[in-house]
Amino acid sequence: MYLNSGIRPFLLPVRGRVAATTLSAVAAAAFSIGVAFGLADVTGALLRWEEGGASAVAAALAATTACAVGRGLCLWLRDQLAMSTAARVKRAVRARVMGRIYELGPGHTWSGGRGGVQSTAVDGVEHLQGYIGFYLPQLLVSWIVPAGLLVVLTLVAPTVAVLVLVCVLLVPFAQRLWRLVLRDRARDHWDRYEAFADRIGDTVRGLPTLVALGAQDRRRAHLAASAEELREATTANMRASLGVSAVMSAAMAVGTAGATLTAAFEAARGTLPLESVLLVLFLSAECFRPQQELSGYWHEGFYGIAAIGAITRLLDTPPPVRDRGPEAPEGVPDTAPAVTFEHVDLTFPGAAEPALRDVSFTVPAGATLAVVGASGAGKTTLGRLLLRDMDPDSGRILFDDRDLTDLPLTGLRRRTARVAQDVVLLSGTIRENIAFAAGPEGEGGTGPRRERVASAIARARVDDVAAHLDAGLDSPVGEGGRLLSGGQRQRVALARALAADARLLLLDEATSALDAENEALITEVLRAERGTRTMVVIAHRLSTVAHADLVLVLEHGRVAEFGPPAGLAAAGGRWAQLVAAQRVGIGDTR
Numbered sequence: 221m222y223l224n225s226g227i228r229p230f231l232l233p234v235r236g237r238v239a240a241t242t243l244s245a246v247a248a249a250a251f252s253i254g255v256a257f258g259l260a261d262v263t264g265a266l267l268r269w270e271e272g273g274a275s276a277v278a279a280a281l282a283a284t285t286a287c288a289v290g291r292g293l294c295l296w297l298r299d300q301l302a303m304s305t306a307a308r309v310k311r312a313v314r315a316r317v318m319g320r321i322y323e324l325g326p327g328h329t330w331s332g333g334r335g336g337v338q339s340t341a342v343d344g345v346e347h348l349q350g351y352i353g354f355y356l357p358q359l360l361v362s363w364i365v366p367a368g369l370l371v372v373l374t375l376v377a378p379t380v381a382v383l384v385l386v387c388v389l390l391v392p393f394a395q396r397l398w399r400l401v402l403r404d405r406a407r408d409h410w411d412r413y414e415a416f417a418d419r420i421g422d423t424v425r426g427l428p429t430l431v432a433l434g435a436q437d438r439r440r441a442h443l444a445a446s447a448e449e450l451r452e453a454t455t456a457n458m459r460a461s462l463g464v465s466a467v468m469s470a471a472m473a474v475g476t477a478g479a480t481l482t483a484a485f486e487a488a489r490g491t492l493p494l495e496s497v498l499l500v501l502f503l504s505a506e507c508f509r510p511q512q513e514l515s516g517y518w519h520e521g522f523y524g525i526a527a528i529g530a531i532t533r534l535l536d537t538p539p540p541v542r543d544r545g546p547e548a549p550e551g552v553p554d555t556a557p558a559v560t561f562e563h564v565d566l567t568f569p570g571a572a573e574p575a576l577r578d579v580s581f582t583v584p585a586g587a588t589l590a591v592v593g594a595s596g597a598g599k600t601t602l603g604r605l606l607l608r609d610m611d612p613d614s615g616r617i618l619f620d621d622r623d624l625t626d627l628p629l630t631g632l633r634r635r636t637a638r639v640a641q642d643v644v645l646l647s648g649t650i651r652e653n654i655a656f657a658a659g660p661e662g663e664g665g666t667g668p669r670r671e672r673v674a675s676a677i678a679r680a681r682v683d684d685v686a687a688h689l690d691a692g693l694d695s696p697v698g699e700g701g702r703l704l705s706g707g708q709r710q711r712v713a714l715a716r717a718l719a720a721d722a723r724l725l726l727l728d729e730a731t732s733a734l735d736a737e738n739e740a741l742i743t744e745v746l747r748a749e750r751g752t753r754t755m756v757v758i759a760h761r762l763s764t765v766a767h768a769d770l771v772l773v774l775e776h777g778r779v780a781e782f783g784p785p786a787g788l789a790a791a792g793g794r795w796a797q798l799v800a801a802q803r804v805g806i807g808d809t810r
C-alpha cells in the first residue's frame with residue numbers, strides 16, 4: 221500500500237473521477253456477490269428439482285447471467301474512467317511541470333542534471349497518472365470490497381467470516397510494514413534513476429567527443445556502474461515487494477482453504493445448507509481478489525510514490541528570479557533601453573570568489589557595448605544578469621531608470637534576445653526556427669510578422685545558407701541544429717534574434733564559430749542595427765567589436781576600464797594592450 225500526503229494537490233482536481241472509478245469497481249464487486257448468490261440459487265434449484273423444476277433453474281440462471289453482464293459493464297466503465305482520469309492528470313501535471321521549468325529558466329542549475337529533470341517531466345508524470353488513475357481507485361476498492369463481502373459472509377457463515385477477516389487483515393499489515401522500509405527507498409531509487417538518465421543523455425550528447433577521445437570504453441564502464449546502482453536499488457525494492465506478495469499468497473491460501481474446510485465441516489454438521497457452501501467459497505475467494513488485483517498495480521504504486529516526491533520537489537523549487545508579473549509597477553519599454561549597472565556584486569553558490577564585484581557603468585539607449593576580458597573574467601555572468609537569468613547579490617541593474625526586478629519577466633524576455641556561445645536550434649526547419657522567435661502576430665515587435673521574419677532572414681543572410689540546401693529555408697536543422705555547420709547555426713541564431721525584434725540584443729562570443737566572411741557579415745549587421753537597439757557584445761576577437769560605442773574591460777570580475785574605444789586605446793591601458801596583442805585597428809574601423 222503506497223500512500224503519500226504529497227498526493228493531495230494532484231488528486232484534488234480529479235477526486236470526483238477517482239471516486240467514480242472506485243464506485244464502478246465496487247459495483248462490479250456487488251454484481252459478483254449477485255453472481256455468487258445466483259449460482260447458489262442455481263445449485264439449490266438443481267438440488268430441489270422436484271420443487272421448482274426447469275423454470276426455477278432457468279430463473280436463477282437468468283438472474284446470474286444478468287449479474288455477470290452487470291459486472292462486465294461496471295468493469296468496462298471502471299477502465300474507461302481510470303484511463304480518462306489518468307489522461308487528465310497527465311495533461312494537468314505536465315503543464316504544471318513544464319510551467320515550472322520555464323519559470324526556473326536558464327538561471328537554475330539542475331541538481332539531477334538535465335537528464336534528471338527530463339525523467340521527472342516525462343517518466344515521473346507517466347507514473348503519477350498511473351498512480352492516480354489506476355492504483356488509488358484499486359487501493360480504495362481493496363478496503364471497501366472485502367469489508368462489504370465480510371458483512372455478507374458474516375450473515376451466511378459467521379465462523380468462516382472471522383477466519384477470512386484475520387487473513388485479509390494480514391495483507392495490509394504486511395504492506396504497512398514493508399512501506400516503512402520502502403519509503404526512503406522510493407526516493408533513493410528515483411535519485412539513481414535520474415542520475416542514470418542524465419548520464420545516458422550526456423553520453424548521447426557527448427558521443428562525438430567520446431569517440432574523438434577514444435573514451436567509449438571508459439564511459440561504458442562508468443555507465444555500467446550507474447546501471448548497476450540502479451539495478452541494486454530496483455532489486456531491493458522488488459525483494460520487498462515479493463515479501464508482501466508471499467504474505468498475501470499465504471494469507472489467501474490459508475484463508476480460502478480454512479474457509480473451505482470450515483464450510484464443509486459446518487455443512488456436514490448440518491449447520492450450513494449445502495448450496496451455501498458454494499456461496500461461502502465464492503465470497504471468501506472474492507475477499508482476496510481486490511488485494512490480488514492491487515498487487516498487479518505494484519509498478520504504478522511504487523513508482524507513483526517516487527514520482528510524487530520528484531515532481532513535488534521540482535514544483536517547490538524556488539525560481540532564481542522573482543517575477544512580479546502583472547503586479548509589476550512598470551511595463552517594459554518598447555524602445556532601446558539605456559542600461560545601467562550600479563555596484564553589482566554576484567557570487568555563485570558554493571564559489572570561493574565573486575564572479576562580479578562592484579560593477580558599475582551606463583550604456584546610453586541604442587549604443588553598442590563591447591565587453592572584453594580574459595577567460596573567467598565575468599563577461600558571460602554580466603550578460604546573464606542583464607537578461608535576468610539571475611539577480612545580483614547586491615547592487616541594481618536598470619533599464620532606463622527602471623530597476624530590472626520591477627519589470628514583468630515575460631515582457632522583459634520578449635524585448636531582449638541573446639545569441640549565445642553555444643547556439644542551440646530547436647528541431648524543425650530553418651524557417652520555423654526563425655518564425656518561432658517572431659512570436660504570435662501583433663506581439664513581440666513592429667510590423668507584420670511575415671515581414672519581420674523575411675527581413676531577419678535577409679539581414680542575417682540566412683538565404684545564402686539556404687541556397688546550398690535542397691529544401692532551402694524549409695530544410696530541417698536536426699536536433700539542436702546539428703545538421704548545420706557552426707557558422708550556419710550562428711546565422712540562424714542571429715536571424716532569430718533579429719526576428720524577435722528585441723530592443724536589447726546580447727551577443728555572447730557570437731563570432732566564435734564564424735569564418736572571416738561570416739564575421740564580416742555579423743559586424744555589418746551589428747553596425748546596421750546600431751541605434752535601433754541597445755547591443756551588448758561579448759567577444760574575445762576584437763575585430764567584431766570594432767564598431768562598439770563603448771568598451772568595458774573586465775578583470776577578475778571588476779571593471780578594469782570603461783569608455784569609448786578610441787579614448788581607451790589612446791590612454792594606453794588594458795584595452796590598448798589587448799588591441800595591440802590582436803593587432804586590430806579599432807580607431808580605423810570606426
Ligand SMILES: Nc1ncnc2c1ncn2[C@@H]1O[C@H](COP(=O)(O)OP(=O)(O)OP(=O)(O)O)[C@@H](O)[C@H]1O
Pocket residue numbers: 329568569571574575593594595596597598599600601602
Ligand atoms: N554556474 C556557475 N556556478 C559557479 N561558478 C560559475 C558559474 N558560472 C560561472 N562561474 C564562475 O564565474 C566566473 C566568471 O565566469 P564567466 O563565465 O562569466 O566568465 P567569462 O568571462 O565569460 O569566461 P569565458 O570568456 O571563458 O567564457 C568564473 O570563475 C566561473 O568559474
